Amino acid sequence: MSSIDLWKEMIAESLEQHGVMATAEQINLIAEDAAGIAESISEHSFHPADPMVHELAESQKALKREREKVACVPCHGSGFIETSGPYHGSTSQCWKCRGEGRHTP
Template sequence: MDYWRECIESAFDEAGIVATPEQVCSVVDYVSGGHENYGMAFGHDAIPNPIQSELDTTKAALKAEREKVHCQRCNGRGRIFIQGPSH
């Protein structure tokens, strides 16, 4: 609350606005409440964090890679090479 009080008092001083302590307190309450609702009003709370999304995708890919079971015969290449009858 002190942060917002300092901001409001500084803004009032710069603008030459004279207000009683009660008026300053009222404005501080409104500005503080407005700031708390900013994310909701503009969708920031609903938008996923791109860094977290990338991290989750990378973790899922790593988990899938670690859980892969590859065939011993082809050693994970997906093809079996047969040398032919002479070998």
């Protein structure tokens, strides 16, 4: 259903509710006007950013970043690097992925 059809339906319903008799042709014309009015209202009115939409976009971005992460090579994805020296071995947090095991490329 096109939006103009939706307008026609709503206009016809509204006219009927208010006891206004209109021909199909008149309803068509009114619907076209109403659609035009609605369009110019939405063009001229301020649209505050919907916080939910913003939040969703943010979490999708975060998810995308997470998906783009690659397994860390220096620590083989473990997040820690074990170094064994002649005197002592130590385990330290991976410098590349900061212990996460994965990092953004």
